[in-house]
Amino acid sequence: MNTYRQGWTLRRRVLALLTVVVALLLGLAAAEAALATKTRQNMDAVLIKTGPLRVQGQELLNALLDQETAVRGYAVSGDRADLAPYETGLRQERDTVAAMNKLIGDYPAIQRELRVVEQQSADWRRTIAEPVIATTERDGTEAGQALITDQARQQFDDIRASAEVLQEEIFAERNRTAQKVYQSSNFLVVLLIIAAVVIAVAGVLLVLSLDRMVIRPLTGLALQVREVAGGDYRHHIEGSGPPEFRRLADDVDAMRQKIARELDEVREARQNIEWVNSQLQKQAEELTRSNRDLEQFAYVASHDLQEPLRKVASFCQLLQRRYAGQLDERADQYIAFAVDGAQRMQRLINDLLAFSRIGRLTSGFTEVDLDKVMGDVAGQTEAARQYADAELTWGPMPTIRGEEPLLTNLLANLVSNSVKFRRPDVAPKVHVSARLVDDEWEISCQDNGIGIEPEFADKIFVIFQRLHSKDAYPGTGIGLAIVKKIVEYHGGRVWVDTAVDEGTAIRFTLPARPEDVEAAKAEAAAAEESTGDVPVDADGAEDAAPADASAPVDRQPDGAADGSTPDGTSEQGTTGGMRETVG
Template identity: 35%
Template sequence: MHELARVTLENEMDLILAHKRSMKLAELAGLSLSAQTTFATAVSEVSRNAIDSGKGGCLILSVESDMRDKYIVAGLKNELPDKTNTREGLEHAKKLVNKYKVSTDGSIELFYNISPAFRIDIQKLDEWRSLFRNEPPISPYEELKRKNEQLQELSERVKKSEDQYKVLTNSLPLMIFSLDDQGQLLYANEWLLQYAGHNLNSLNNSKWKNVVHEEDYHSFCLLLQNNITKGATTIKIQVRLLNKNSGDYLWHQISLTPLNTEKEESNTRIGYMVDIHAQKTIEETLKDNYELKQAEKKLKDNQRILEQYIEELNRSNLELQQFAFVASHDLQEPVRKLLFYSDYLLSKYQSSFDEKSLHFLNSIQGASRRMRYLIQDLLLFSQINKEQIQFQEVDLNTVASDACQDLEMVIEEKKAAVHIRELPRLYCDERMMRQLFGNIISNSLKYSKEAQAPEVSISYKQENGHIELIFKDNGIGFDEKYLPKMFTLFQRLHTRQAYEGTGLGLAICRKIVEMHQGKIWATSEEGIGATFFVSLPAHPVI
């Protein structure tokens, strides 16, 4: 058996290293890519169990050659074997290799056959050992692991001479130190002292507060306490340390290992600090990039769904507008005929009908008129189209005057007074704005008190780039709990017998206001009157 490389198994990073070196050995042995993967997978199965057990282990990669067969071999030696745990991974691994061996001490050997024609001699084995020894690290962790192994070798040597210890530690590009059981520094090499800008006594007196970042200080203090770390093999944490020269806090990985002599366990602990700031920066950048990409993907998906909803909604709205327009037009003719024939019958043959027949004819006329008003309002509502809006500078005084002129008969009939204060000029659609004024004034006249002449006051105020129109009346008012339903299609607060109407007037007002990028609302008390507010942007975005 010719040993080529070793990998100590402690964590997931060691598992990656074991897999990589197994793949490398299989590649050197001339195996195909699929065979390389099969062998490395088998090695990973048993290696993972050793790591998960937490009892340590060592992977030894070797070559076995005799006259007939040649094998690449992966041997796993556990420091404290757990046969139950290793058997689990072995069940998977043994299906992937040509043969395997399990020793009484729990060690496992996996054999993978290589071609007999493949020549393996001493020179080739030395070449392979050199490749493994000088192979560049695949990650900062592997480099850190190698330095850790170097440090362990050096620690054995420096026990004999402190001078030799100082020379060796100062020669390494690592910050090396030793602690007693109270967390006091016994030794710090030149790398650490120069980086921190403090001597040994200063670091002990300040308890590292001037060096360790305040957010990492608590976990760092726990590392210094011997009663917490006692019994552990190696403790590792990541903290930010202040570089005295640059004034920057840089991420370092600190490892602390008990220093045990041959005769007894010592309270001294050996530690070292490695700059991992670049690695942390890359990790954070990759994490941020991943989260950003996920957010962008989710945003694009939501945008696509929203666009589909908007397209469907626009199509539905267009179909509804077309339906309302066509249906209203088709309904007008039969309603017109009903009104015409009922009028004709009442004017020509009224004396020929009895009281019940006259009642029926009057009911037909009343229903036909209500249907005509409803059709006209539906037509008006369906014709309020965003694409047809024509913005221009409009004098609202003229708009209010024209709206009152249209309602002249109702105003005279109810002896109403409409007070119009000086109104501004506004960039809007004049036709729609006249409809808005007419509907709100008509609403105030309709819901007036029987024993009191209606009064409507129209004024405005301007603030925050908006013009707020105010329509105040002295009518019957309403309970504000009904406010949400007042601006909805076909919603009425009173019976048709008490007040005529289709329930479309305020809905039309709301649609016109929304077309102008504004808001409409109202306040009221029953029996006192109502005030309607219309807020419109002074300079709408077209």
């Protein structure tokens, strides 16, 4: 048997104490209730029975006196009117006796005395009163008075004495009942005092029991828990008091042991993590140094390779110009291969040099108007667009924080790629648009070219990754890698939208200025208040376009006043709004 199962539990002890107290109080309550009932009965006897009986006893005596006085008066005067009190007293006597008989059922002594008075009064009327009245009425007053002798007077005095005895018996019964009321009241007070003492003793016992069985064990347990909380996780917690508290102490100690084990594991894991972090720190430092050396190597290598490569290319071109046609056809072909290879190597070195400079040579972020940037891009790609008969359009472009040369290079690469990867016999069309999505500008460059298969959507941003041969589509394979690096350097992301029906759509994000985000939210709230609904674009985003965004705006690269390029191709930008979705 476990130690915490030995002895009475706290609940059992409290219930036992409460049971005893409740049993005592219930017994006292029952006794008090019985005593109160008896007291109420005695009070009723005093107030409803013995009290009225005393009054009725006096009324009975008065009725008898009225009868005796009326008989003597009639014997003296012979006037029949003097007998009126006799008749009234007789009726009053009968009524009073009837009323008293209703109240004396529980008092046999009073009943007995009342019967004596009734018998004596009846005998007096039969032997004295009625003969006097009859004699006076028949023979005159002198004959009537002759019948009122000392014996007759003594007989009435006996009636009066019996009535007084009746009154004394009623008074004695009243006193006995009142004494019972007094005694029961005193006993009731004693019971109340006993109940108060029981409650007080029970309260004291309960307080002492709680102090010994609850407060002291809890205080001891709390002190031990504080020691553990202070860091002494090896301190064994022991419980005392009722089984519940000992069980609680065992549970807390089990929790302490579990925490101690987990802390040991955490310490060991932290040591391992610190060791791993130190190794990672070393590797990160080594990687940083390696990346720095690689960037420096790429820069130096590409820069230092420029001079000998230029020399090789120059002399190959010189051979091609000076000795073209003087050697055999195979020699001319070899010279052309050398010139082409030198030129491709020069382009590759230039692109690699540009890629290595991104994020390393920085002029700091400034406010950049992408609408102006698109004008510069149109100028830079004009020759390629004229050659391919390509059309470049763009919608309203935002102002963001960034490096203008890098953003120009970014958009120029995208436009150049769209022009280069065109479909045969189809005039290229390139459209650049921007829309505000949450707190970012999403910028899209969409064309009607050959498109990209979904399985190759992620590969095109890898450096030197090509999906076509250099004969079909010339290039170094670095352009989109430069695009990705510039976008990530500005805190955005770039991807290929494979859901378009025609051509290729490359989208990237750039962080929006806080004032543009707040203005868009204010405009959306104003639109909601005015129309009760918020305009939603095709992607479910709330429309943040300016109020006049539906008005067309001409985008004229190279400052052409008529909106056309020197080769006659249109450069007008459609402005379906800064949040337009290009289809």
